[in-house]
Amino acid sequence: MDLRAHIRSIPDFPSAGILFRDITPLLAHPDAFKASVSLLAERFAGQGVTTVAAAEARGFIFAAPLAIALDASFVPIRKPGKLPFDTDAFHYELEYGSDSLEVHRDAFHRGARVLLVDDLLATGGTMGACVELVRPSGAEILACAFVIELTGLRGREALAPIEVFSLVQYA
Amino acid sequence: MDLRAHIRSIPDFPSAGILFRDITPLLAHPDAFKASVSLLAERFAGQGVTTVAAAEARGFIFAAPLAIALDASFVPIRKPGKLPFDTDAFHYELEYGSDSLEVHRDAFHRGARVLLVDDLLATGGTMGACVELVRPSGAEILACAFVIELTGLRGREALAPIEVFSLVQYA
Numbered sequence: 375m376d377l378r379a380h381i382r383s384i385p386d387f388p389s390a391g392i393l394f395r396d397i398t399p400l401l402a403h404p405d406a407f408k409a410s411v412s413l414l415a416e417r418f419a420g421q422g423v424t425t426v427a428a429a430e431a432r433g434f435i436f437a438a439p440l441a442i443a444l445d446a447s448f449v450p451i452r453k454p455g456k457l458p459f460d461t462d463a464f465h466y467e468l469e470y471g472s473d474s475l476e477v478h479r480d481a482f483h484r485g486a487r488v489l490l491v492d493d494l495l496a497t498g499g500t501m502g503a504c505v506e507l508v509r510p511s512g513a514e515i516l517a518c519a520f521v522i523e524l525t526g527l528r529g530r531e532a533l534a535p536i537e538v539f540s541l542v543q544y545a
Numbered sequence: 546m547d548l549r550a551h552i553r554s555i556p557d558f559p560s561a562g563i564l565f566r567d568i569t570p571l572l573a574h575p576d577a578f579k580a581s582v583s584l585l586a587e588r589f590a591g592q593g594v595t596t597v598a599a600a601e602a603r604g605f606i607f608a609a610p611l612a613i614a615l616d617a618s619f620v621p622i623r624k625p626g627k628l629p630f631d632t633d634a635f636h637y638e639l640e641y642g643s644d645s646l647e648v649h650r651d652a653f654h655r656g657a658r659v660l661l662v663d664d665l666l667a668t669g670g671t672m673g674a675c676v677e678l679v680r681p682s683g684a685e686i687l688a689c690a691f692v693i694e695l696t697g698l699r700g701r702e703a704l705a706p707i708e709v710f711s712l713v714q715y716a
Contacts, residue, residue, distance in 0.1 A: 387629040394629045398649055401612075401619040408613050430602035435621065439610040441572075442579050448572040450606065458558040458565045478569055 375409040377542050381522065395522050395544065397493055401435065411436060413541055414519050415443035418489055423516060425449055425482065427508070428491045429475055429500055430456070436521055437491035446489070449481040451504055462510065466503045475503045482511035495520040495540060498529030505536065546580040548713050552693065566693050566715065568664055572606065582607060584712055585690050586614035589660055594687060596620055596653065598679070599662045600646055600671055601627075607692055608662035617660070620652040622675055633681065637674045646674045653682035666691040666711060669700030676707065 380400035387394040400406045414436065427449035428437030434450065441448035454463065454474045461476040482488060490504050501518050508515055515536055523530065523540035530538045551571035558565040571577045585607065598620035599608030605621065612619035625634065625645045632647040653659060661675050672689050679686055686707055694701065694711035701709045 382630070384629040388626070396629045398621065398628070398630065398652070401621065402652070404612070404616050404618055407619055408616075411613060431605060431623070431627075432621070434602060434605040435609045435619065438606045439613050441575070442582060442610050445575050445579075447575055448578055448606065450569065450572065450602070452602070455559070456602075457569070458555040458567050459553070459569065481569070481573070 375406060377406060377410055377413075377521070380406040381542065395494060395524075397432070397435075397521065400521075410521055410541060411439045411443060414440050414491070414521075414539075417539055418444060418517070418519070421516060422487050423489045424486045425488045425513070426491055427451055427477075427481070427488055427504065429504055432494070433492040436493055440489075440491060440519075444489070449477065449488075451475050451477050451507060462507060464503045464506045466499055466506075468499055469497075473500075473503075475500070475507060477507045482508050482513040484512035486511070486513035488513050488515050490515060490518045492518075492520055494522040494524065495529040495533075495538065496524050496527045498527075498532035501529065501533060505533070546577060548577060548581055548692070551577040552713065566665060566695075568603070568606075568692065571692075581692055581712060582610045582614060585611050585662070585692075585710075588710055589615060589688070589690070592687060593658050594660045595657045596659045596684070597662055598622055598648075598652070598659055598675065600675055603665075604663040607664055611660075611662060611690075615660070620648065620659075622646050622648050622678060633678060635674045635677045637670055637677075639670060640668075644671075644674075646671070646678060648678045653679050653684040655683035657682070657684035659684050659686050661686060661689045663689075663691055665693040665695070666700040666704075666709065667695050667698045669698075669703035672700065672704060676704070 382396040426441035517537040553567040597612035688708040
């Protein structure tokens with residue numbers, strides 16, 4: 375299955391000079407979507423993953439079926455004000471401005487083996503925030519998994535020493 | 546599997562007087578999460594569903610694995626400005642203020658059999674907007690499926706004559 379054939383490149387989105395990698399054609403192709411989740415599941419099967427976590431919204435699309443495939447919990451990481459129970463927040467800087475993510479305080483615990491998932495790795499800013507939201511719990515982060523990795527933006531290096539796994543790479 | 550046992554009720558969220566039904570304990574319980582997706586899949590198996598669509602963000606959590614279970618396409622319906630390709634938008638009124646949802650113009654087509662999914666049915670405002678985003682394509686809407694239905698808010702009536710299916714009901 376050539377996943378790359380189902381990813382559409384859209385110039386100048388969301389702003390001039392950005393080549394956006396659009397996964398909606400992949401999601402529209404049942405075999406390609408299934409294959410992407412299966413390939414992630416095969417890579418992490420048998421490693422005792424207890425918890426798959428992802429930031430909203432695109433991350434949920436791959437992380438939720440992956441949690442089911444791995445018999446793991448699914449933890450949603452959300453924008454501020456969306457989670458109803460006690461939350462921890464992490465505030466992080468972006469190229470222009472800043473953002474926050476929140477997680478329920480009871481989501482992670484010592485002894486958990488957490489796989490963090492997103493559709494795309496760019497600079498690693500969002501995923502780095504997810505990592506910081508897991509840390510206080512004492513849970514172990516097994517790896518960060520992505521469908522797409524934009525290697526030129528060096529997110530892999532930003533997330534080191536945590537393992538990064540991706541299905542499709544673009545320079 | 547008693548799904549209700551894994552749904553947490555949180556008073557006064559997001560505002561005073563609202564009893565929020567929190568699905569994160571269900572997502573945290575691998576068997577309960579898997580059962581909820583399996584029960585939705587069993588209900589719609591063999592009915593020729595070609596496309597499962599959901600509005601961000603919680604809807605994705607159930608709709609994405611359901612699309613995989615039904616060998617169907619997954620279509621994300623999103624807040625404005627999130628989808629990179631040509632979009633259609635639908636603007637709708639809420640109790641306080643208004644909101645918009647968008648979908649890619651190539652997402653639905655005549656001949657498609659669409660299952661719309663969300664975690665929770667309240668008044669049906671968000672799901673009604675999803676219905677309106679499918680209509681111009683000429684695709685057939687098979688049903689709207691939910692994990693939770695708040696029956697007192699009469700969303701089922703608001704969506705009629707489209708079929709509504711839900712796994713757990715609260716008055």
